[in-house]
Amino acid sequence: MSQSAGFDSEFSYELCVCRWAELAWPPGEPVGDPDSTAATTHIVARQLGTHKRRWDTVVVEVDPAELEKRAAFGDAELDSDLLHIVRNAPAEWAWYREALPKPDYPWRYVREAVHRAADRDILHTRRAGNRIEIKRIAPYPDWLVRLVAIENKPDLDASAARRLGDQLSHDVGVGLADEVWVATRRTGELVEPALLEALPVEAGILTTEFDDGVDAESAQIDWHPTVLTPTHDAAHRTARRLELAERAYGRGWRGYHETMRPDCRAFELRRHGRALVPWCRAKGCHQSASMCAGSCADFSPEPPAWRMRGWPIAGGPGAASRRLLADRADRDNS
Numbered sequence: 448m449s450q451s452a453g454f455d456s457e458f459s460y461e462l463c464v465c466r467w468a469e470l471a472w473p474p475g476e477p478v479g480d481p482d483s484t485a486a487t488t489h490i491v492a493r494q495l496g497t498h499k500r501r502w503d504t505v506v507v508e509v510d511p512a513e514l515e516k517r518a519a520f521g522d523a524e525l526d527s528d529l530l531h532i533v534r535n536a537p538a539e540w541a542w543y544r545e546a547l548p549k550p551d552y553p554w555r556y557v558r559e560a561v562h563r564a565a566d567r568d569i570l571h572t573r574r575a576g577n578r579i580e581i582k583r584i585a586p587y588p589d590w591l592v593r594l595v596a597i598e599n600k601p602d603l604d605a606s607a608a609r610r611l612g613d614q615l616s617h618d619v620g621v622g623l624a625d626e627v628w629v630a631t632r633r634t635g636e637l638v639e640p641a642l643l644e645a646l647p648v649e650a651g652i653l654t655t656e657f658d659d660g661v662d663a664e665s666a667q668i669d670w671h672p673t674v675l676t677p678t679h680d681a682a683h684r685t686a687r688r689l690e691l692a693e694r695a696y697g698r699g700w701r702g703y704h705e706t707m708r709p710d711c712r713a714f715e716l717r718r719h720g721r722a723l724v725p726w727c728r729a730k731g732c733h734q735s736a737s738m739c740a741g742s743c744a745d746f747s748p749e750p751p752a753w754r755m756r757g758w759p760i761a762g763g764p765g766a767a768s769r770r771l772l773a774d775r776a777d778r779d780n781s
């Protein structure tokens with residue numbers, strides 16, 4: 448793989464996998480096949496998980512009609528406290544303590560969340576004496592169909608496979624996701640049996656070819672996954688999965704423009720097929736997210752004049768990059 452076309456960081460590889468998933472999920476289905484029985488809509492997110500486990504790429508398969516109803520609750524994600532309220536809010540006015548299931552934390556936190564929900568216009572509230580009554584704006588829709596986790600390991604050598612094997616065994620055991628996959632760079636050879644043995648048999652394997660750019664054909668299935676059996680109790684699992692789906696809904700996968708430095712004069716977004724990937728002119732490589740921070744020794748803020756002169760369209764290249772990524776993130780959620 449050439450240095451310019453290839454990826455110098457797992458971060459860039461991850462962006463390519465996310466973009467491919469956006470274009471072509473689910474794998475193995477002809478893109479745009481009208482006879483496909485697969486979910487027709489999905490949301491892609493990156494770096495989501497629980498406090499114990501974070502996945503590189505998450506694909507949330509959704510029911511399109513139910514997803515449309517989700518829009519009534521705004522563009523931003525709903526955290527677990529807000530979800531507790533909107534999923535249980537009654538159709539008729541009722542005191543919130545009678546309407547909602549008793550939480551396993553103090554009621555005062557529920558009251559705070561009721562106020563937050565009202566501020567976001569996702570819950571009706573009114574006062575009845577010194578009681579707060581609530582009523583739902585709409586039933587919270589059943590929009591999540593399946594949750595799929597992908598681990599990205601461009602270079603799957605023996606030690607990477609062993610480490611990944613332990614993590615994936617945990618995922619398989621917990622069953623929070625419906626499927627887990629490993630995405631790795633295609634080498635032109637079959638994935639070595641020894642590497643396969645290090646991974647749980649339930650994990651699917653995707654091999655990718657991004658050298659010539661990202662498109663819908665950039666990945667193929669080398670090993671099909673097994674649908675996982677949940678071990679959590681159903682209510683707990685549903686709640687955790689919805690929290691993850693909500694985070695995916697609110698964040699998408701392009702939020703890196705908030706943590707990297709598109710305001711650095713060396714920052715570029717380079718087209719790579721149907722993906723845009725950050726490129727650092729100063730370092731001459733696809734920089735990682737951790738590299739591209741205020742602490743970077745090569746960081747050089749774009750001159751204020753770039754922002755004031757409306758360069759090249761409006762607000763300098765940094766602002767233009769941010770705007771482009773934010774626009775695309777919005778379109779993910781449309």
Ligand code: SF4
Nearest residue numbers: 711714727739743745
């Ligand atoms: S010089 Fe540093 S901060 Fe600037 S784009 Fe490159 S990696 Fe990012």
